[in-house]
Amino acid sequence: MVARKQSFIVLASVLVAFLMMVGVNPAFSKEERTATSQTQIQQVNLNKAALEELENIQGIGPVIAKRIIDYRTANGSFKSLEELSQVNGIGKVKYEKMKEQLTL
Secondary structure, three states: OHHHHHHHHHHHHHHHHHHHHOOOOOOOOHHHHHHHHHHOOOOEEOOOOOHHHHHOOOOOOHHHHHHHHHHHHHHOOOOOHHHHHHOOOOOHHHHHHHHHHEEO
């Protein structure tokens, strides 16, 4: 019975260590984790961002970042965030995943 308790304690300790390693503090409630993750989002201004800043948007690499700048140069400032879906390589699904990171 003692060995079983020790095994459980070791397993629980390993689980807590793993959760902390991947960025989940088991002491936080779900609401606290959500609030913390939302405050860490850095918004990028589509009309002012340089190539490097655009590459910081999740799902945007150097090729699409260049396309965004090319689109902006050819068409002027973005009038809405949704207009980003007009850039080749950014469809509605990709836009939905990144829209929280964007501002005008």
